[in-house]
Amino acid sequence: MYFPEELKYSKTHEWVRFEDETTAYIGITDYAQDQLGDLVYVNLPEEGEETAAGEPFADVESVKAVSDVISPVTGTIEEVHSDLADEPQMMNQAPYEAWFIKVRDISETEELMTREEYEKFIAEEA
Amino acid sequence: MKLVFERSAEGRGTRYLPECDVPERLPAAALREKPLRLPELPETEVDRHYTCLAGQTHGVNDGFYPLGSCTMKYNPQINEKMASLPGFVNIHPLQDKESMKGCREVTEKLEQLLCEITGMDAMTLQPAAGAHGEFTGLLVIKAYHRSRNDTGRTKIIVPDSAHGTNPASAAMAGFDVVSIPSDDHGCVDLDALREAAKEDTAGLMLTNPNTVGLFDPNILEITRIVHEAGGLCYYDGANLNAIMGIARPGDMGFDVVHVNLHKTFSTPHGGGGPGSGPSGCKSFLAPFLPGKDSPQSIGNVRSFGGNFLVEVKALAYILTLGREGIPEAARNAVLNANYMRVKLADIYPMAYDTICMHEFVMSLEKLKHETGVSALDVAKAMLDYGIHPPTMYFPLIVHEALMVEPTETETRETLDEAIRIYREIHEKAVKDPEGMHRLPLHTPVRRLDEVTAARNPVIRYDFDA
Numbered sequence: 001m002y003f004p005e006e007l008k009y010s011k012t013h014e015w016v017r018f019e020d021e022t023t024a025y026i027g028i029t030d031y032a033q034d035q036l037g038d039l040v041y042v043n044l045p046e047e048g049e050e051t052a053a054g055e056p057f058a059d060v061e062s063v064k065a066v067s068d069v070i071s072p073v074t075g076t077i078e079e080v081h082s083d084l085a086d087e088p089q090m091m092n093q094a095p096y097e098a099w100f101i102k103v104r105d106i107s108e109t110e111e112l113m114t115r116e117e118y119e120k121f122i123a124e125e126a
Numbered sequence: 127m128k129l130v131f132e133r134s135a136e137g138r139g140t141r142y143l144p145e146c147d148v149p150e151r152l153p154a155a156a157l158r159e160k161p162l163r164l165p166e167l168p169e170t171e172v173d174r175h176y177t178c179l180a181g182q183t184h185g186v187n188d189g190f191y192p193l194g195s196c197t198m199k200y201n202p203q204i205n206e207k208m209a210s211l212p213g214f215v216n217i218h219p220l221q222d223k224e225s226m227k228g229c230r231e232v233t234e235k236l237e238q239l240l241c242e243i244t245g246m247d248a249m250t251l252q253p254a255a256g257a258h259g260e261f262t263g264l265l266v267i268k269a270y271h272r273s274r275n276d277t278g279r280t281k282i283i284v285p286d287s288a289h290g291t292n293p294a295s296a297a298m299a300g301f302d303v304v305s306i307p308s309d310d311h312g313c314v315d316l317d318a319l320r321e322a323a324k325e326d327t328a329g330l331m332l333t334n335p336n337t338v339g340l341f342d343p344n345i346l347e348i349t350r351i352v353h354e355a356g357g358l359c360y361y362d363g364a365n366l367n368a369i370m371g372i373a374r375p376g377d378m379g380f381d382v383v384h385v386n387l388h389k390t391f392s393t394p395h396g397g398g399g400p401g402s403g404p405s406g407c408k409s410f411l412a413p414f415l416p417g418k419d420s421p422q423s424i425g426n427v428r429s430f431g432g433n434f435l436v437e438v439k440a441l442a443y444i445l446t447l448g449r450e451g452i453p454e455a456a457r458n459a460v461l462n463a464n465y466m467r468v469k470l471a472d473i474y475p476m477a478y479d480t481i482c483m484h485e486f487v488m489s490l491e492k493l494k495h496e497t498g499v500s501a502l503d504v505a506k507a508m509l510d511y512g513i514h515p516p517t518m519y520f521p522l523i524v525h526e527a528l529m530v531e532p533t534e535t536e537t538r539e540t541l542d543e544a545i546r547i548y549r550e551i552h553e554k555a556v557k558d559p560e561g562m563h564r565l566p567l568h569t570p571v572r573r574l575d576e577v578t579a580a581r582n583p584v585i586r587y588d589f590d591a
Contacts (some may be wrong), residue, residue: 035525038576038577038580040577040580040581041580061580063576063577064518064519065519065520065522066520067288088581090583101456
């Protein structure tokens with residue numbers, strides 16, 4: 001499993017890529033997609049909606065289960081990666097290119113982990 | 127096998143209905159432009175079609191069906207016999223009440239017995255399924271708070287191991303869902319509950335035994351915490367089979383329940399169904415129940431008295447088992463589950479390695495890690511042995527979960543055979559993990575491509591394809 005150095009990770013298995021201090025892309029990690037199995041559906045939010053740190057902003061469905069995707073940040077959704085809806089397999093094949101949303105005006109961020117901390121975290125969880 | 131449309135030939139249909147001898151009066155806009163493409167088959171072909179379909183399915187009549195949380199017990203023939211008595215079959219809900227006294231006695235008796243088993247004071251038989259019963263119970267909770275002008279109670283607390291229907295029903299009833307984590311034993315985390323239960327709590331939804339098959343030892347404390355916060359407690363009767371006749375939700379502090387006649391009370395699931403999910407409550411909530419002559423009633427949730435013939439079957443079941451048989455069935459369900467659990471625990475790690483109730487959950491995470499063989503592969507392998515697989519990947523809090531509920535109606539020989547098969551499959555998984563991905567080999571269809579089916583569902587028959 002692969003976890004890029006430049007990303008930050010949440011305990012609920014989302015990754016965050018900060019563009020600057022108040023703008024970031026959010027997706028789900030390689031571990032998350034592996035646990036969920038083949039993803040078949042994603043329910044995305046609308047542009048302009050607010051996200052709240054610790055609250056779900058989307059949900060994904062695999063052949064096994066439906067799971068909430070939790071926002072690690074509070075802010076405004078600037079862009080939604082709507083291609084994911086047509087090609088949910090992107091989340092399995094290239095989880096770090098398959099971003100869900102781009103958030104701007106970030107005012108609050110959950111406690112996030114570095115790559116090293118996240119690898120340790122999932123080793124303990126397994 | 128051929129589809130029924132592919133067996134069809136023009137002009138070969140049966141003629142059971144007389145020719146229509148009244149003129150059609152529908153306006154042209156309401157008429158169909160092309161006639162319906164109904165299949166046309168003689169009766170022999172229709173019969174063969176359904177017999178062929180039956181041969182391609184697996185029911186409790188075919189073999190072991192330990193589908194966790196579904197309570198696939200045997201459906202006794204005597205229930206069917208009772209439900210086919212002409213006095214029960216040839217009635218109409220609008221006929222004169224005086225002429226339906228026997229049928230009313232059935233429903234009243236069933237309501238009374240279900241109240242006794244659940245520890246409730248009032249019951250409605252209207253809900254047509256378990257989730258429908260949940261929805262009804264939640265509307266009752268909502269109506270209760272509203273009647274007291276306590277309108278700030280907008281949240282329903284649901285543990286993270288709950289059946290998916292619980293949060294879904296709460297959302298349907300207009301509540302927000304608060305999910306609380308389970309503790310290390312798979313039970314409700316009391317601290318998390320204390321934190322969640324407050325002035326906006328409308329209620330808590332819970333199964334007990336819970337979704338991992340354990341009886342929550344803190345149940346009295348759980349219902350007390352919710353009551354002290356001003357909320358009500360909802361009992362999801364999905365797992366009632368483990369405790370019926372022995373412990374009552376009403377005595378545990380629950381205010382509202384639903385029971386699944388098609389699980390606990392031996393009426394068929396699906397095909398021969400339909401389902402039935404009566405909702406019951408304590409007396410202070412009785413005025414809110416549907417189908418009752420009360421200004422505070424939430425109104426009907428279904429026409430008339432629910433699925434009446436299913437109710438006849440459930441009553442037949444309760445009366446044939448009686449006061450001794452009902453708890454004996456529960457005890458045997460628990461005994462059968464523990465028998466299998468103990469005989470499998472050395473090779474299939476249990477998610478919670480302790481005495482269980484009517485079902486147990488295995489985690490195949492280690493097997494998957496070591497061999498690449500998943501819970502799905504093991505489940506598919508069972509099909510080749512004529513066993514219905516257990517519930518897979520549920521509850522969500524256990525990775526690579528297989529959830530086994532043998533029920534009380536299986537013989538020891540059946541359980542021993544199933545145990546032998548589970549062990550044989552484990553041996554195969556270790557020796558030939560690659561081969562496991564190809565199973566099943568002997569079923570009408572082999573491994574289906576569930577991913578493509580979900581991503582590109584084809585759900586319409588195309589006559590021209």
